[in-house]
Amino acid sequence: MDRDAFLAELKTICGDRGVLHQAADLLVYEYDGSVDGAVDTERPLAAVLPTSTEQVSAVVRLAYRYGAPVVARGAGTGLSGGAVARGGGVIIALTRMDRTLRVDPVNRTALVEPGVINLELSQSVGPQGMFFAPDPSSQKACTIGGNVAENSGGPHCLKYGVTTNHILGLEVVLPDGTVTWIDAHGPGVGGLDLVAILVGSEGMLGIVTKILVRLMPSPESVHVHLAAFGTMDDAAVCVTNVIGAGILPASLEMMDQLTIKAVEPAYHAGYPMDAAAVLLVEVDGTGAEVDEMSAQIERIAGESGATSFRSAQSAAEQELLWKGRKMALAAMGRLAPNYYLHDTVVPRTRLTETLRAVNDISQEFRLDIANVFHAGDGNLHPLMLFDRRKSGDVERILEASHELIKTCVSMGGTLSGEHGIGSEKQGYMELIYTGEDLAAMAGIKLAFDPRERMNPEKVLPKGYMCGEVRALHNQAMAQKHGIHPM
């Protein structure tokens, strides 16, 4: 490829200031939020910063002509290596497409560009009595476009569902540069639900340039409670009992002792330092509903062995209780210089067992593992603490990670609940899927992007890339029809 000619053409599309290609400028685009070691970093050929759908489409067409892969990127907060360009492709950073184009309070929707920051959307529509439900921990930085690509979750997804439940339509640049508007299935919409397959496709099928999101009406009343427990088992049993009693809190989060040790001295959220675990429970709804649920939860917590139960008495106190949870990752720096944040899901009834197994792994590998997670969904986030400077630490956490993932899968769980597969967990896909399952997924990639130009070499493990699956497919068809391939 004539790199200079390619860069020159990119500049005619995005302008001089919209194309980065010097090594120093590209450094930040070699990474995302994933752990170096679990995910290989790679320098892209260039990074472009388009400001319109037309520019994105033109870049995609140009890259297609030059045979260069393209990788869409939001804020780069992803934790599975999804925004790292494999094979030296072009990063299309969508952060300059950050306008909220329309807010419609009657229909409770907003049309946004992909670079709009998650929290800023909720803040901007808050005064109109609405919010955007998906709230990943990175919501102060992550973009709605990134949320769509990863099908992001967050604490409030327990009640409100993940990103895919809140996307009504998408403008997409397809791998050949075509721009199309797609409505999610709803009344009067026929054909295949392309929105359903695009959300969570990790930038492998298209680049989203406009997003019609559903906004939720702000609840009339919100209560936040903190229950402390003497053992992790008691806290996990309480989670099962709350869910089993037919209560659906807005969120149900658990933090273990190690997390409390990191968080409390830093943010003074009011978590009891002697607790083995705390549950942060938020309930919302009408005033009467919330009163009833709160009373029920307090009773269940007591029956499950809670050593204390406290309800926030003001909005400020609610915010403080949440601050501890939301800043937990940042507080980990007090315990160790590095951490590897995992993301697996198990059926809720297997939580106690899984947490014990995580503890066993911590002992076996002599690693501190903090747990701060979406207990109500069974979505675990074990944080393995380590020091990159110490020889052998990285290898040890990778081995322990392997054990952890295998354990969660053996509990009937899955590889990722909200971070995605990217390149971090490609190698684990065969733990939960058969060759046929993966071939079918490769078929989706083939349909949208037969030449593998969009975020190549992600999600699907080796052996299931387009070319390999196409060859298998051809072989099967040929055999069926008695044709012998040359």
Add this chain to the structure above:
Amino acid sequence: MIVEQCIDGVAPDSVVSPASGREISDVLQQLREDAAWVLPTGGSTALTTGNAVGRVPVQMDLTGLAGILEYEPADLTVSVRAGTRWSELIATLSANGQTIPIDVPFPEKATVGGVVATGWAGPRRMRDGTIKDLLIGASYVRGDGLIAKAGGMVVKNVSGFEIPRLLHGSYGSLAMITSVNLKVIPSHESELTLLSERVLFREAVDDVVRLTRSEATVAAAVVDGSGDDAEIAIRLSGRARPIRELEDRIRLEHGQLQLSNSLEEADSAQWWQRRSDTLATAHDDRVMIEVGSTPSSIGNLLKRLRERLYGADDAKYDVSPGTGSVTLALPAAALDHASWQQVWEQAGLSGGARYVVFHAPRAWRSGSQVWSIPEDQRSIMGALKHQFDPEHRLNRGRLWDSLPSTSPTDLETMESIT
């Protein structure tokens, strides 16, 4: 076993009743002739939806794939085979105080796989969403016979492409679903329905839009109108005390709705079930069209449609103002498909609104397309169809008329085979 049954007025050449994904795959792989294809059926409650088909070489009855595979109430998840009757699933869940909040028409006949494949959703969509929101996994057999699964038995999962959600509403055109995994929800403690006197249609729609915007916890709200009159029904469900408070507030603040009657608990649920059955009942002399727009434009949309359909005296409009949708039931004799399209275009609704003809007499549908699929998405839908079902063995013609017959991959396939 040969079952004497007509599908959309056509007797199938043969009927097969597989009992497993493997048997489905075997049937598909044995199809050799170009003209051979399979029409999958569940409870046969939605067979008049879709483009008219000329001949049905093989009907595949999937009701043999029945039963609950895995159900752990404390996990709030269930795995169920596709041919299980909807009523059986709901009965199993109800016994454990759980449910799936969708009013499926003819639940004793309709199957779980059919509900997913047709993407059925009733008026509770407004608050509780659809079955797509609850779909966490599926096993399926592609048109080319490949047996696969995606998703799992956990409530959050971003491990690979969301194939189960793609199969939702795909009318069996990509794959035959053999089982699905679903999130379930706790049953509501109490429910009640408020019913109005006869009210003015146009005002009722606007009034109910206002109600659904101010009271977000209303489960469903409909306006069923004909001529100038309409009746309103508001469904409340949840905890007993909060819904009584909501009832009081609605009566106080939305008096113009004239909600003078009410139905409690089982009577309320039965009222909605009957409405759902009625809406899904195919009549030989009627056309049923589902139109979707937004809550803010549904009033205007109805005004324009009614002006142009003036004269179709017994036209019925079942409106769900909170979801911006309406199901029209029109006398088939009053207008043919071309006239309907003319009405649609004249009303200037093609921009923001969409429609699907979900039932019409066979003659009405013949030679025309009942789905309004955007032109610019046909090639990508065609490419997906090609991957799942390259020889168009599934539901040929019912969802697709003439998709691009070759995709880029198709050309490469042919080149490498020959």
